[in-house]
Amino acid sequence: MTEEQKASELLIDEDTYLTSGVHIGTQQKSADMKKFIFKVRSDGLYVLDIKKTDERLRTAAQMISRFKPEEVLVVSARQYGQRPVRQFSNLIGCHSFPGRFVPGTLTNPALDVYIEPKILIVTDPAADQQALKEAINSRIPIIGLCDANNETKYVDLAIPVNNKGRRSLAVAYWLLAREVLKLRGDITGDDDFKAEIKDFEATL
Amino acid sequence: MPDPISRCTSCGIPLSREHDVMFICPNCNNVQLGRCGNCRNQSAIYICPGCGFEGP
Numbered sequence: 001m002t003e004e005q006k007a008s009e010l011l012i013d014e015d016t017y018l019t020s021g022v023h024i025g026t027q028q029k030s031a032d033m034k035k036f037i038f039k040v041r042s043d044g045l046y047v048l049d050i051k052k053t054d055e056r057l058r059t060a061a062q063m064i065s066r067f068k069p070e071e072v073l074v075v076s077a078r079q080y081g082q083r084p085v086r087q088f089s090n091l092i093g094c095h096s097f098p099g100r101f102v103p104g105t106l107t108n109p110a111l112d113v114y115i116e117p118k119i120l121i122v123t124d125p126a127a128d129q130q131a132l133k134e135a136i137n138s139r140i141p142i143i144g145l146c147d148a149n150n151e152t153k154y155v156d157l158a159i160p161v162n163n164k165g166r167r168s169l170a171v172a173y174w175l176l177a178r179e180v181l182k183l184r185g186d187i188t189g190d191d192d193f194k195a196e197i198k199d200f201e202a203t204l
Numbered sequence: 205m206p207d208p209i210s211r212c213t214s215c216g217i218p219l220s221r222e223h224d225v226m227f228i229c230p231n232c233n234n235v236q237l238g239r240c241g242n243c244r245n246q247s248a249i250y251i252c253p254g255c256g257f258e259g260p
C-alpha cells in the first residue's frame with residue numbers, strides 16, 4: 001500500500017493531525033498506553049501512533065452513535081477541554097459538564113443536576129476523577145481520551161490522544177462530533193459538517 | 205440486540221458485583237461484552253469474541 005493510500009484512510013489529513021499536536025505525548029509513559037506509543041523522541045517525549053488514534057476515534061464514534069443523544073455525558077475538568085466539550089454537546093445534543101463536576105450528578109437523585117446517562121466520555125481520566133468514580137458506581141461504560149502518561153483504570157475504551165493541548169483537544173472532539181453525526185445519518189458527508197476546528201478551540 | 209452476557213469477557217467470572225459493566229462491542233456492534241470490577245481496575249485486556257477487537 002502506498003503512502004497516499006494510507007493517508008487517505010485517515011479521518012483528516014496527516015498534516016492536520018501533526019500540526020495540531022494530536023500525537024504529542026508526555027515524558028512519562030504508562031504500561032497501559034505502551035501499545036499506543038509509536039516512538040520516543042530524543043528529548044524523551046513519547047509520540048503516539050496517529051493511525052491508532054484515528055482507529056480509536058472511529059470506534060468511539062461508532063459506540064457513541066448507538067446511544068440516544070440524551071444518554072451521552074461528556075465531561076472536562078481541564079480548561080482546554082471545556083470549549084471542545086461544549087461545542088461537541090451542542091452539535092450532538094448530549095449532556096456536558098465543562099469545569100467542576102458536581103458530586104452526586106450521577107448518583108444522587110435528590111440533586112437538580114441529577115442525570116442518568118448510559119455512557120460517559122472523559123477528557124482526562126486523571127483530572128475527571130469525580131465523574132469517573134460516579135460512572136463506576138453507576139456501572140456505565142467509560143470512554144477516555146488518554147495521553148501517554150494516563151492509566152486506563154476503569155476506562156472501557158481508550159482514545160490515545162494528547163489531552164493537554166488546546167488544538168489537539170479541539171481536533172479530537174471535532175472529529176468525534178463529525179463522525180457521530182455521519183453515523184447517525186444527520187449529515188451525509190464531510191462537506192455537510194459546517195463546524196470548523198477553530199470553533200472547538202479554547203480561547204487563550 | 206445481543207443476548208446479555210453473564211460473565212466477564214476477560215477473566216470469565218460471573219458478573220454480579222459492583223463496578224461491573226456490560227456494553228456492546230464498540231467495533232462490531234454484535235457481541236455484548238462484560239467486564240468485572242477487578243479487570244476494569246487492572247485495565248485487563250478484553251477481546252471481542254466476534255470481531256477480535258482488543259480493548260481498552
